[in-house]
Amino acid sequence: MTRNYLLRDVSPLGEGTTDVLLADGIIAAIGAGAEAQAQDPVIINGSGLVLLPGLVDLHTHLREPGREDAETVRSGTRAAAMGGFTAVHAMANTTPTQDTAGVVEQVWRLGRDAGWVDVRPIGAVTVGLEGERLAELGAMAESAAQVRVFSDDGKCVHDPVVMRRALEYVKAFDGVIAQHAQEPRLTEGAQMHEGVVSAELGLAGWPAVAEEAIIARDVLLAEHVGSRLHVCHLSTAGSVEIIRWAKSRGIDVTAEVTPHHLILTDELARGYDPVFKVNPPLRTQRDVEAVREGLADGTIDIVATDHAPHTREDKDCEWGAAAFGMTGLETALSVVQETMVDTGRMTWADVARVLSTTPARIGRVTDHGRPIAVGEPANLTLVDPGIRRVVVPEEQATHSVNSPFRGRELAGCVIATWLRGRATVMDGSACDESVVVSS
Amino acid sequence: MKHLLSTADLDVADAVRILDTAGSMAATQAREIKKLPTLRGRTVVNLFFEDSTRTRISFETAAKRLSADVINFSAKGSSVSKGESLKDTALTLQAMGADAVVIRHHASGAPHTLATSGWTHGAVINAGDGMHQHPTQALLDAYTLRRHLAGPGDVTGRDLTGLRIAIVGDVLHSRVARSNVHLLHTLGAEVVLVAPPTLLPVGVGAWPARVSYHLDEVLADEKPDAIMMLRVQRERMSSAGGGFFPSPLEYTRRYGLDARRLALLPEHAIVLHPGPMNRGLEISADAADSTRAVIVEQVANGVAVRMAVLYLLLAGGDAPARAAAPTDDMKVDA
CATH class of the missing domain: 3.40.50.1370 (Aspartate/ornithine carbamoyltransferase)
Known part of the structure; x- marks a missing residue:
């Protein structure tokens, strides 16, 4: 039996203020009459707070099974709830790889047992992410995990024939291929964005063209076979242009940008601090401007975190030896607020679109990313845009501390998150685990 | 100047001071007895993760001519090749009391990481890092x-x-x-x-x-x-x-x-x-x-330049006015 919550004077999608009653796992009432229907509710003063549909991440690395020293499904999903998420897609590059029905079901069950968010496993496109032979995509689609998103993320499905077959094959069960666009030969040994900074630092370059060439090829393949394509973590101005062109041609492509590519640049590599080493790499200020513009005008459909926790030993070393990746679940919404909302480029309704509604649609997650309306499942998050907080990685819920925002002040804070009417976060703190799991 | 990591960190005064000091050092090397007592009791570690006999010998000669104790640490055949990290190697050397670490590493930025990580308190001298600096x-x-x-x-x-x-x-x-x-x-x-x-x-x-x-x-x-x-x-x-x-x-x-x-x-x-x-x-x-x-x-000049760098970093030649000091000291000492 979940409790009832009466949110007084909240601002759904940042538009107007009203009362919202959550009861029996759904939004039971909205408006002046909500209070009258409430039975012994927890009352939350929502004045100044924005109510959003629970966020949906299309790109999360939960690391379990295999790298439980960096993150577990439990710690990663708790971090997700703290960041305002109610559903996350768990990337396939675990050990063993999520390339069989058995492994995706295991991850799905771990998520269900943890109870912080709904975990939707992503299936590998090819066996062992090797890029050679299709994994049993149909079996994963029909498993209890009901996989709809397939990706070799971390590696690119670089063989054009394999990519074509994958795009075609998943049409049978309404799947989508989420491509990590990285031409492997152009990025051998690559350490950072290829440009002025890499030239000076003597770090092997990761050229923009290595991303853009694959995206250009893939949108043409998707057009040719009439399939759905999703582009992971797009990072360059040129990629934005290609997606814009593809959409103008009516190609069924969606694209994501990460929070870090919205705000950080390759200049940060100058200190050789591996916390800024990520794949695709941080690009230039011009690219940052282009992805912000692309997100604002809808060319880029969603923001996805690419939350990539790593152990201390994988980052506490020289740049070349360090792992690629940075955490992001608990800072994503703040970065979007700071770069897009506070700058006047997007509304909170747009935020709901790029961080909830559209990612849910791409991932075919039916009960998330829903409108804030009576009768809808109470998957919601409540945000205080007025708070500013300094990021302290050690205080985050994620098991790893490789946040690029250490010591940086960011705007906004998640106050509460509900999964089917059950609070996972309240007053900015994760709810007691026993309550979360048992209720 | 606490470390020497990149020539981009040097202004013209720094650079000329090093060259002038190297000139003083070179002058001493024409003498019959080449050894100077300047760095007696100080320890210089040559930490070489990449083969380079020439550069290592040059640094070793420079340090020895200044009477420093020299420890050569080569990654080959050491615990580094068994997977010991740069961090653990640096902590070990720190514990042994290195006053300066001369590092050659295949990864660009490794000397920078060593100098800023807190793993070692000594001066870090970049002896070549990846494609970055030498x-x-x-x-x-x-x-x-x-x-x-x-x-x-x-x-x-x-x-x-x-x-x-x-x-x-x-x-x-x-x-x-x-x-x-x-x-x-x-x-x-x-x-x-x-x-x-x-x-x-x-x-x-x-x-x-x-x-x-x-x-x-x-x-x-x-x-x-x-x-x-x-x-x-x-x-x-x-x-x-x-x-x-x-x-x-x-x-x-x-x-x-x-x-x-x-x-x-x-x-x-x-x-x-x-x-x-x-x-x-x-x-x-x-x-x-x-x-x-x-x-x-160039090879001979390398010894004089490395003597100058070690001297300026370890013997506290921080103020430009002291650039001329080694010549006088050395005349007395020699």
């Missing part, structure tokens, strides 16, 4: 250039204003080129980089240097005062090595320094090479062994 090489090159070209008379206190230096070869992979471009620019020289387009980094346009793809044009039009030939690895031509040029023969024809090109240089111009040379690839025997070549002298 500052003492650039300093010894500048020292050599100044000695030959900044005259006449005593060159102490002078910079390299007005000199034209051509740096030829694999700029892309060269820490020597990166170090020299910054340092020579700081010292007032004009640098032109000559290389096939494949061996220049994307982003080279932001460097304080001009770029040419044609060695013969540069020799004819620029009349460089010095030409610095960079080592080119034969493996770079293969597909697996990156396919940067079609064949060694074509490279030599277009970018090699041979007798014909040597003759195109102005009368006073000198030829430098950081070594080890690929005779017959980037430089012919005619050029390498000519009277213009100062390649062997």
Whole structure:
């Protein structure tokens, strides 16, 4: 039996203020009459707070099974709830790889047992992410995990024939291929964005063209076979242009940008601090401007975190030896607020679109990313845009501390998150685990 | 100056001070007894994660001439090859009381990481990191250039204003080129980089240097005062090595320094090479062994420059006014 919550004077999608009653796992009432229907509710003063549909991440690395020293499904999903998420897609590059029905079901069950968010496993496109032979995509689609998103993320499905077959094959069960666009030969040994900074630092370059060439090829393949394509973590101005062109041609492509590519640049590599080493790499200020513009005008459909926790030993070393990746679940919404909302480029309704509604649609997650309306499942998050907080990685819920925002002040804070009417976060703190799991 | 990580960190006063100090050191090396007591009781660790007998011996000689205790730590056959991290190695050396760590590492930025991580409290001297920097090489090159070209008379206190230096070869992979471009620019020289387009980094346009793809044009039009030939690895031509040029023969024809090109240089111009040379690839025997070549002298100057760097970092030569100090001290000591 979940409790009832009466949110007084909240601002759904940042538009107007009203009362919202959550009861029996759904939004039971909205408006002046909500209070009258409430039975012994927890009352939350929502004045100044924005109510959003629970966020949906299309790109999360939960690391379990295999790298439980960096993150577990439990710690990663708790971090997700703290960041305002109610559903996350768990990337396939675990050990063993999520390339069989058995492994995706295991991850799905771990998520269900943890109870912080709904975990939707992503299936590998090819066996062992090797890029050679299709994994049993149909079996994963029909498993209890009901996989709809397939990706070799971390590696690119670089063989054009394999990519074509994958795009075609998943049409049978309404799947989508989420491509990590990285031409492997152009990025051998690559350490950072290829440009002025890499030239000076003597770090092997990761050229923009290595991303853009694959995206250009893939949108043409998707057009040719009439399939759905999703582009992971797009990072360059040129990629934005290609997606814009593809959409103008009516190609069924969606694209994501990460929070870090919205705000950080390759200049940060100058200190050789591996916390800024990520794949695709941080690009230039011009690219940052282009992805912000692309997100604002809808060319880029969603923001996805690419939350990539790593152990201390994988980052506490020289740049070349360090792992690629940075955490992001608990800072994503703040970065979007700071770069897009506070700058006047997007509304909170747009935020709901790029961080909830559209990612849910791409991932075919039916009960998330829903409108804030009576009768809808109470998957919601409540945000205080007025708070500013300094990021302290050690205080985050994620098991790893490789946040690029250490010591940086960011705007906004998640106050509460509900999964089917059950609070996972309240007053900015994760709810007691026993309550979360048992209720 | 606490560390020496990159020539980009040096201003003209720093650079001239190091060169002047190196001049004082070199003067002491002409004596019968070369050893100075300056760093007695101090410990210098040569931490080499990459093979480099020449650079290591040069640093070792420099430290020993200053009476420092020298520990050579080579990654080969040590615990590093068994997976010990840079961090643990550094902590170990710190625990043993290293006053300075001379580090050579295959990863660009490793000396920077060592200097800023808190793993060691000693001075960190970059002896070559990946494709990034090799500052003492650039300093010894500048020292050599100044000695030959900044005259006449005593060159102490002078910079390299007005000199034209051509740096030829694999700029892309060269820490020597990166170090020299910054340092020579700081010292007032004009640098032109000559290389096939494949061996220049994307982003080279932001460097304080001009770029040419044609060695013969540069020799004819620029009349460089010095030409610095960079080592080119034969493996770079293969597909697996990156396919940067079609064949060694074509490279030599277009970018090699041979007798014909040597003759195109102005009368006073000198030829430098950081070594080890690929005779017959980037430089012919005619050029390498000519009277213009100062390649062997570069090696000798390397010891003096490294003595200067160790002295300035460890003996607290922080104020410019103290730059002249070693000469006097040493006269007394010697």
